[in-house]
Amino acid sequence: MSQRSLVWFKRDLRLRDHAPLATAAQADAAAAIYLIEPDWLASPEGSSAHVAFALEGLAQLRRALAARGLPLLVEVGEACSVFERLRARFPFDELLSHEETGSGWSYRRDQVVAAWCRRHSVAWTEFPQTGAVRGLRSRDGWARRWQARMDAPQVPSPTGFRGEACLEPQDLPDLARLGLEPHGKQLQMAGEATAEATLASFLAHRGHDYLKSISSPLRAERGGSRLSPYLAFGMLSMRQVHQATVAAIATREDTGVRRALRGFAGRLRWHCHFVQKLESQPSLEFRNLARATDGLREGEFDRARFEAWCAGATGYPMVDACMRSLRATGWLNFRMRAMLVSFAAYHLWLHWREPGLFLARQFLDYEAGIHWSQMQMQSGTTGINTLRMYSPTKQARDHDPDGRFIRRWVPELARVPLPLLAEPWRMEPSQQRAAGCVIGRDYPAPLVEEKAALTHARDRLYAARRDPLARREADAIQARHGSRRSGLPPTTRRHRTSVPSPQADLFE
Ligand SMILES: Cc1cc2nc3c(=O)[nH]c(=O)nc-3n(C[C@H](O)[C@H](O)[C@H](O)COP(=O)(O)OP(=O)(O)OC[C@H]3O[C@@H](n4cnc5c(N)ncnc54)[C@H](O)[C@@H]3O)c2cc1C
Known part of the structure; x- marks a missing residue:
């Protein structure tokens, strides 16, 4: 039986190290979609700046995918209604996405989509993309699992797809068409290429004084990595950043630079450590943990x-x-x-x-x-x-x-x-x-x-x-949530002083 796969882009707007895309490249027919969901636009934590950043990234991603034969649809609507409509034109039997540990509205939406998939016999596969573990029973050994995921080889980028020719992507909407106000902010530029260039400049020179720069709001503008929006929107994969950092540390002779980059590498683990908390206890977005x-x-x-x-x-x-x-x-x-x-x-x-x-x-x-x-x-x-x-x-x-x-x-x-x-x-x-x-x-x-x-x-x-x-x-x-020092590889343990636990008394 022929396999028709739909890649659902969420917070993973990149080509590189993208397991859903690589899987879709094996299918008999593939399409890709990004949803601009009314619940996102209406959510109290959402802003037009987020939407503008995503749209800028999507424009680049769409060009890159089109060059490989994969149309990227960008549809405004609620997930199940859009999937329902799309199935009339492209009867996909497989939905491929990354796991998402997001705000309450996306958590609820994923439950609804899972039920829709069951009803329509669509197999939904969600791939992990950070160190957060779904269904985690115990925090013991979490750091070791994080390390194993981050050290695993990156997923190769597909060079071509058997795209579905009948799907013609429409023009991307702009903020006004979505009924959103201009955000008026001077934002970082979006997109995978800019994200990779930002990572490269950080590892090559900007990050060499990282630990001394990050406390000052002025110095951190340049001396911090500035990768956070790219990680949040998945324009870089966490594994890609981790592996590039490990490689940079290995080539540096200067112990100060190595210490700086190790301090940065520790923050990448913090990222996932904190995401794990929400993954394990979604209510912490709304209710006091204690x-x-x-x-x-x-x-x-x-x-x-x-x-x-x-x-x-x-x-x-x-x-x-x-x-x-x-x-x-x-x-x-x-x-x-x-x-x-x-x-x-x-x-x-x-x-x-x-x-x-x-x-x-x-x-x-x-x-x-x-x-x-x-x-x-x-x-x-x-x-x-x-x-x-x-x-x-x-x-x-x-x-x-x-x-x-x-x-x-x-x-x-x-x-x-x-x-x-x-x-x-x-x-x-x-x-x-x-x-x-x-x-x-x-x-x-x-x-x-x-x-x-x-x-x-x-x-x-x-x-x-x-x-x-x-x-x-x-x-x-x-x-349930505390970080464990056990389970770290020897290199991290040896340099523990520069990679403190996020729970430790770091700041005044
Ligand atoms: C109240 C509060 C809210 C925050 N909200 C967010 C948020 O919504 N998104 C977000 O990415 N960061 C958040 N942070 C963490 C941190 O402030 C930002 O990650 C950082 O300022 C981003 O700049 P950078 O990429 O140059 O950081 P760098 O210092 O270069 O760090 C590299 C990456 O490590 C991760 N990281 C760094 N510090 C932390 C930390 N303390 N905890 C967890 N991960 C960390 C981020 O992914 C960051 O991009 C928040 C911090 C506080 C105190």
Whole structure:
């Protein structure tokens, strides 16, 4: 019997190391589809920037696939209705995709598609594409499995397909046709070729000072890999990045460069470690991981504070500069993301869900597993991580010592003297006038008083944690989600200091 295969592109917009494509290349007839789903467009974490990035990547992918004889359809619609319509023209009996560990709407959609496939006798094969393991029973030995997946040979890119000639792809829609507003951000360029060039430049030179660069929002712009949107949209495979990094480490003589790249390699494992949490417990997108923290913030959401935080108008210059920079570019380095969330969670005492949705819309690299795990971790609701309360003033001093970042993004403060730049409310009235920045008129007074706010947050969270039931719950969370140091290969163990566990006390 002839085999008719449909490749369903999801968050894997590439040719390289793509198991569904390689499988479809063996079929008697093949087609490929990408769905722009109404649930995605309407989801509270989705944004037109995400859609624009996907469309740019799709335009390139479509050309590359067409050159190999495979038409890539891009259809707007709900998955099962589109598949139903498509089957009338192309009666596929096999659906091929990668596994997706996404937001709640995609989780529910996959369940519906699985039922549809069963009803229509379509065999749906989902291939893993990261180190996250579906149906994982225990975290023991997870790192070893991750290593085995990442070291396995990449899937060769097919050179040709027996494409289905009757399928004529229509023009790609644009944002306006999808009813979306322009995003107004200066985004990284999309596409597999750009992603590969970004990886190459990072390994060849940009990443040589990686560990010293990543804490500063300015230095990380160049010294961080900037691969996150490409990984989130699958324009690169995790295995490809891992293997290129291992190869680069092997050829470098300089021990500092090797240490830097090993630090980066460790982050790739973190990526999958966090995705695994959501894969194992999809509810963490919506509910506190530690139920002992339920009720602490839920009834007290202060919308005015939230809106000031979103607008970059909290009166804390480092927080505001980070927020404004993120809103303009769709990217921010890890430490400053953590500071933004810590400020929302502890200083402003906001529940993590709404700030998390807002940030998800801003981050071009929105990856549900990392995002929601980090939102909870930085808000103190995981039950297992040390509470990290970032002081925006200290972060400014440590990571923007000459004030360039703050002055770039908060121009109201351009003439504030450097010693007072992170705390402009300390300026005397005469200094405010001289700097052209009257607090409360040209730039907001601090939204909250830091010391009192943090004391309140600490008291309430530690009280919740002291409960014996909370401790028992924390042990269970650690057993289910905590990283294990065992199971790493000798090279990683030997260099453990530069590849710390994401659960360790990394930051202040
Ligand atoms: C509240 C919060 C939300 C976040 N949301 C996301 C998200 O939605 N998507 C996302 O990709 N990253 C997220 N991160 C993690 C991190 O901030 C970004 O991965 C990083 O800033 C991306 O820049 P880069 O690619 O230059 O990172 P690099 O430092 O070059 O890291 C390389 C890759 O490793 C992974 N990585 C790096 N740091 C982490 C980390 N702490 N945890 C897990 N994986 C990591 C990412 O895939 C990243 O692209 C979040 C962090 C916080 C604190």
